[in-house]
Amino acid sequence: MSVKDTVSKAALSVVLDRAIKYVQKDPDKNLPKAAGRILGLFNGLFPSKNLEGIKKGAADPNNTYTKLVKNVFRDVDPHIIKTMAMSLGYEAGLKGTKAVRSNREKYDCNIPWIILLDPTSACNLHCKGCWAAEYGHQLNLSLEDMQSIVSQGKELGTHVYMYTGGEPLIRKKDIIRVCEENQDCTFLAYTNATLVDQQFCDDMKRVGNLSLALSIEGTQESNDWRRGDGAYQKTLDAMDLLKQNKCIFGISVCYTRTNVDYVTSDEFLDLMVEKGVKFGFYFNYMPIGHDADKDLIPSPAQRKYMYYWIRRVRNGKTGKPMFIFDFQDDGEFVGGCIAGGRNYFHINSRGDMEPCVFIHFADSNIHTHTLLEGLKNPLFTEYRKGQPFNDNHLRPCPMLENPDKLREIVKKSGAKSTDLIVEEDVDTLCRKCDEFAYAWKPVADEIWENNPHPKTHTQYYRDGGKAKMQ
Ligand code: SF4
Structure with missing residues (x-):
């Protein structure tokens, strides 16, 4: 793992700890604010229209997915939320997707x-x-x-x-x-x-x-x-x-x-x-x-x-x-x-x-x-x-x-x-x-x-x- 990677991961870990605590304190009020910041990390990797749609949904309390995410924050252990966000969001979603895409071209398979x-x-x-x-x-x-x-x-x-x-x-x-x-x-x-x-x-x-x-x-x-x-x-x-x-x-x-x-x-x-x-x-x-x-x-x-x-x-x-x-x-x-x-x-x-x-x-x-x-x-x-x-x-x-x-x-x-x-x-x-x-x-x-x-x-x-x- 490179130094840059170690630093990014450590910084993300701190941000996630704070974000999870912040949302869990009052999911109704704090989820829409936190969603905007977290989704910003995925800019350029996924179509901006999709990310905008998710942000808009997060601001609507009656949206099915807003309810789902709030349920996750209420029902799931904070350590699990954080570990999943790091492994699925950062490692697989952000870093892994880039590596997989480049290896498809490199190995031509x-x-x-x-x-x-x-x-x-x-x-x-x-x-x-x-x-x-x-x-x-x-x-x-x-x-x-x-x-x-x-x-x-x-x-x-x-x-x-x-x-x-x-x-x-x-x-x-x-x-x-x-x-x-x-x-x-x-x-x-x-x-x-x-x-x-x-x-x-x-x-x-x-x-x-x-x-x-x-x-x-x-x-x-x-x-x-x-x-x-x-x-x-x-x-x-x-x-x-x-x-x-x-x-x-x-x-x-x-x-x-x-x-x-x-x-x-x-x-x-x-x-x-x-x-x-x-x-x-x-x-x-x-x-x-x-x-x-x-x-x-x-x-x-x-x-x-x-x-x-x-x-x-x-x-x-x-x-x-x-x-x-x-x-x-x-x-x-x-x-x-x-x-x-x-x-x-x-x-x-x-x-x-x-x-x-x-x-x-x-x-x-x-x-x-x-x-x-x-x-x-x-x-x-x-x-x-x-x-x-x-x-x-x-x-x-x-x-x-x-x-x-x-x-x-x-x-x-x-x-x-x-x-x-x-x-x-x-x-x-x-x-x-x-x-x-x-x-x-x-x-x-x-x-x-x-x-x-x-x-x-x-x-x-x-x-x-x-x-x-x-
Ligand atoms: S082989 Fe059939 S079942 Fe398997 S992933 Fe493809 S479409 Fe789906």
């Missing part, structure tokens, strides 16, 4: 902003349609593997890591150790919440740079149908414990043909806000694995409903004080598919470098390749060449909405199935998506044509020069 890794294949639940339950307890990334992933990632500018699985908290000691040793990174664990206890909350507060996304799927009935009896109550109990301990957490929701109504109901969202949830990641069900039920894929009518629902609940006036992402319907904000290292990729518990948590193919493994070598290998290169996979960002996926693209990528690159139970060839996988892709196209095109799209500042670095800015 995709460089991710986020890396997902599975500490273990083991899971203590057996959810319907989830591949993890079948993987058994055999495969783990060692502590050294996890440390190596993070240190290689940091060299490339990556400062955000998400633990997936399997159930990552089966490895909670190692997870906490990696968080502790990498305070310049921010971590999130997707968890079924059954292993959250007081000791773990104490550890989360101590390290400050770990948040959780708890899996939940609507009401007790819809949740336990997929996750097993008692899972719903355990998740709510974990939320209570996390809230009491002032930890930061959100939810992870897989929406299927059977639970779309439950997981988008006001009743569900209001309960989540009351329980202390601050963010929600919504995932469209993907029919991966030999036992996957393609009839659980939400229908085109349900996807259309999700498109309008997400825009309503995220709206500053009509929304809920909880930040929600729907990865399948938010492609327009990020220029389509973000996998293959364009913004993220996934490392499974055997070390295979997969383009996406849902795409179980690889041609590189962390035990035989560096991260940079894997990013330059044929599979990720084919991803890079093909992105965006569709000009209609409501059809972003090379598998779900454009299955011929994934067939081509896998065959051209020679990547192999990494399914840990039964290898699944790309044609078998993509056949399960053909029907949906065909039915969704006219509906997606109609929505795309009849709704405005933001001018994103999405960059396709392979194009070079001016062409990289869309």
Whole structure:
């Protein structure tokens, strides 16, 4: 770390301490003033229109996001707020974004902003349609593997890591150790919440740079149908414990043909806000694995409903004080598919470098390749060449909405199935998506044509020069 960097960090640390104390004293009065100063740090990195919009929103007490931020200041431990602001805002947002962008040009390949890794294949639940339950307890990334992933990632500018699985908290000691040793990174664990206890909350507060996304799927009935009896109550109990301990957490929701109504109901969202949830990641069900039920894929009518629902609940006036992402319907904000290292990729518990948590193919493994070598290998290169996979960002996926693209990528690159139970060839996988892709196209095109799209500042670095800015 350079002297200049050390000084900037120390100065920012002092500013943040003061700002957090100042806002916590009287969030209603002090938040708008503090917001202007903090957002000033991001000038030049993000479009000024967006920053101005955030500042304006912060001055409106009825704005959903103002309520959300005030809730964060009221509910979350000041050390966690500060550590998150330093690791996510300064290290990942300010410094990391610059480093990632320059490395994309330097190495002429995709460089991710986020890396997902599975500490273990083991899971203590057996959810319907989830591949993890079948993987058994055999495969783990060692502590050294996890440390190596993070240190290689940091060299490339990556400062955000998400633990997936399997159930990552089966490895909670190692997870906490990696968080502790990498305070310049921010971590999130997707968890079924059954292993959250007081000791773990104490550890989360101590390290400050770990948040959780708890899996939940609507009401007790819809949740336990997929996750097993008692899972719903355990998740709510974990939320209570996390809230009491002032930890930061959100939810992870897989929406299927059977639970779309439950997981988008006001009743569900209001309960989540009351329980202390601050963010929600919504995932469209993907029919991966030999036992996957393609009839659980939400229908085109349900996807259309999700498109309008997400825009309503995220709206500053009509929304809920909880930040929600729907990865399948938010492609327009990020220029389509973000996998293959364009913004993220996934490392499974055997070390295979997969383009996406849902795409179980690889041609590189962390035990035989560096991260940079894997990013330059044929599979990720084919991803890079093909992105965006569709000009209609409501059809972003090379598998779900454009299955011929994934067939081509896998065959051209020679990547192999990494399914840990039964290898699944790309044609078998993509056949399960053909029907949906065909039915969704006219509906997606109609929505795309009849709704405005933001001018994103999405960059396709392979194009070079001016062409990289869309
Ligand atoms: S491969 Fe599909 S599911 Fe994965 S990030 Fe791309 S669009 Fe999303």
